[in-house]
Amino acid sequence: MRKQVPAREDLLKGIWRENPVLVQTLGLCPAxxxxxxxxxxxxxxxxxLAVLVASSFLISVLKRYIPGEVRITAYILIIATFVTLVxxxxxxxxxxxxxxxxxxxxxxxxxxxxxxxQEAFASKNPxxxxxxxxxxxxxxxxxxxxxxxxxxxxxxxxTLLGVNVMGPNFEPWVIMxxxxxxxxxxxxxxxxxxxxxxxxxxxxxxxxxxxxxxPRLPEPEEVVA
Amino acid sequence: xxxxLWIFVSAMVVNNFTLALFLGLxxxxxxxxxxxxxxxxxxADTFVMLITATATWFLNTFILGNAPYLRLIxxxxxxxxxxxxxxxxxxxxxxxxxxxxxxxxxxxTTNCAILGLAVxxxxxxxxxxxxxxxxxxAGAGLTLALALMASIRExxxxxxxPAFARGTGLVLIIAGSLxxxxxxxxxxxxx
Numbered sequence: 001m002r003k004q005v006p007a008r009e010d011l012l013k014g015i016w017r018e019n020p021v022l023v024q025t026l027g028l029c030p031a032x033x034x035x036x037x038x039x040x041x042x043x044x045x046x047x048x049l050a051v052l053v054a055s056s057f058l059i060s061v062l063k064r065y066i067p068g069e070v071r072i073t074a075y076i077l078i079i080a081t082f083v084t085l086v087x088x089x090x091x092x093x094x095x096x097x098x099x100x101x102x103x104x105x106x107x108x109x110x111x112x113x114x115x116x117x118q119e120a121f122a123s124k125n126p127x128x129x130x131x132x133x134x135x136x137x138x139x140x141x142x143x144x145x146x147x148x149x150x151x152x153x154x155x156x157x158x159t160l161l162g163v164n165v166m167g168p169n170f171e172p173w174v175i176m177x178x179x180x181x182x183x184x185x186x187x188x189x190x191x192x193x194x195x196x197x198x199x200x201x202x203x204x205x206x207x208x209x210x211x212x213x214x215p216r217l218p219e220p221e222e223v224v225a
Numbered sequence: 226x227x228x229x230l231w232i233f234v235s236a237m238v239v240n241n242f243t244l245a246l247f248l249g250l251x252x253x254x255x256x257x258x259x260x261x262x263x264x265x266x267x268x269a270d271t272f273v274m275l276i277t278a279t280a281t282w283f284l285n286t287f288i289l290g291n292a293p294y295l296r297l298i299x300x301x302x303x304x305x306x307x308x309x310x311x312x313x314x315x316x317x318x319x320x321x322x323x324x325x326x327x328x329x330x331x332x333x334t335t336n337c338a339i340l341g342l343a344v345x346x347x348x349x350x351x352x353x354x355x356x357x358x359x360x361x362x363a364g365a366g367l368t369l370a371l372a373l374m375a376s377i378r379e380x381x382x383x384x385x386x387p388a389f390a391r392g393t394g395l396v397l398i399i400a401g402s403l404x405x406x407x408x409x410x411x412x413x414x415x416x
Contacts, residue, residue: 025254025393029337033247073305080298088294103344106297110337112251178408179245183401190394198389 010129014136020113021144022189027113031145032182034104038161041149043097045142047090047105049135051082052114056122056134063123075118076109083108113141151185152176229358231414232351236362239411242338243370244404249338253371254396263375264368271364273333274342276311277304278360281343282353300343308333338367373403 018024021031030048035041055078059066066074087105090098098105108114117137122130153159156176158166175181242248249270256266280303289296316323333339342363346356377399386395 028250028254029247032250073302076301076305077298080301084294084297087297103341103348106344107248107337107341109297109301110340175405179247180401180404180408182247183397183404187394187397187401190392190397191390194392194394195389 007129007132011132011136014133014138014140015143016140018137019140019144020116020137021141021186022147022193025190026116027111027141028186029107030104030111031141031148032179032186034101035145035149035152035182035185036156036177037100037153038146038149039097040100041145042142043090043094044101044104045138045145047086047101048108048111048114048141049138051079051086051108052117052138052141053131053134054082055079055114056117056130057127059118060122060125060127060130066123071123072115072119075115075123079114079118080109113137147189148182148185152181156181229354232355232358233362233365235414236359237366237369238407239414241366241370241404241407242341242363243367244400244407246341248341249336249367252333252336253374253400254393257371257374257396258378260372260375260379263371267364267368267371270333270336270338270367271361273304273308273311273339274360274364275357276307277339277342278346278356279353280304280307281346282351282356285347296347297344300340304339304343338363370403374400377403 014020020026021028027048030044034044055075058078059075062074062078083106086108087098090101090105117134121133125133150160153161154165155173156178158164158170158172173181176185236242240246243250243253252266252270257263281300284296284299284303289299312323342360346359351359374396378396381395381399
């Protein structure tokens with residue numbers, strides 16, 4: 001039913017054009033709560049990516065055997081199982097980061113990005129496509145977390161991954177690693193993107209003043225398909 | 226008693242679920258457009274939190290002692306079924322209340338504030354009464370944050386905001402300012 005979309009598109013759309021955090025504003029809790037240092041952001045992004053890919057795979061395999069009425073419960077159970085696994089793995093491998101992330105690892109269960117992809121994609125598409133979609137969306141989530149936590153650690157602490165990069169005379173903006181900094185960073189990203197989109201569509205209107213039908217030019221690969 | 230009060234105030238303003246811990250952001254951004262809806266949402270949230278705190282305490286004390294790795298799965302299943310049950314109960318007993326809360330109740334189950342409450346309560350080892358105080362405080366804090374946000378957004382509706390800034394970006398910046406203001410409450414407990 002979705003044969004017309006090339007497989008590459010399933011992978012790539014989640015990373016930028018339909019980025020779960022920066023475009024769809026889903027999964028904001030972890031994106032704001034644990035991004036006070038780059039290491040935490042990367043760990044959270046990877047944990048979510050792992051859970052998303054594993055549950056998309058399993059749910060896509062099992063989609064014919066899950067009755068429609070209890071599908072959400074079944075999805076949550078599968079996701080919760082993988083989150084428990086990831087939680088225990090992190091505790092064994094990187095206890096420091098596990099401590100820093102604290103309760104937010106358990107809260108991956110209710111990350112709407114994961115449940116959303118199961119409902120919108122993995123439950124209707126073949127296994128390979130679902131894994132690609134999960135990789136793309138998880139990658140996009142990781143990218144957003146890296147963008148958030150990089151800026152916050154750099155400005156709030158003057159470091160990146162604990163290495164000082166701003167020199168000894170830099171006065172850290174402590175507010176950036178406190179909760180308000182999370183809101184400000186994401187808010188600024190969203191404002192910049194929305195301003196940029198507005199500018200681009202204005203420029204397009206100047207170039208093709210009579211174009212009325214499509215708000216977005218078709219991407220080259222869509223034309224090929 | 227002082228202990229319970231401390232837990233209540235701390236959960237309500239100092240460690241406000243929405244503004245300091247970023248839990249329950251979806252309803253915070255989604256239903257904070259009108260103040261009436263925001264307060265009803267907060268009330269429904271508080272109600273579910275009380276149920277959650279009771280269920281969590283029961284599970285932790287009587288069932289999950291030997292199987293901590295089943296915590297997450299049991300929490301989410303028990304909370305979801307309890308909320309479903311309460312929803313049916315309210316529908317039967319008070320259809321008016323059901324219409325008021327109806328839309329929000331099922332949504333609340335997948336709200337991270339609820340699971341967050343259960344996880345925090347477990348990690349901090351709260352007893353039954355402490356759990357209830359924590360739930361009421363967290364619920365009151367959510368309601369407060371929602372109501373504040375809704376009042377600000379009602380004002381912004383009539384303000385002259387540049388077209389590109391209408392939307393989530395601006396709401397997040399306002400939330401940041403609110404969060405900044407709430408940080409002041411940390412001074413209550415520093416000594």
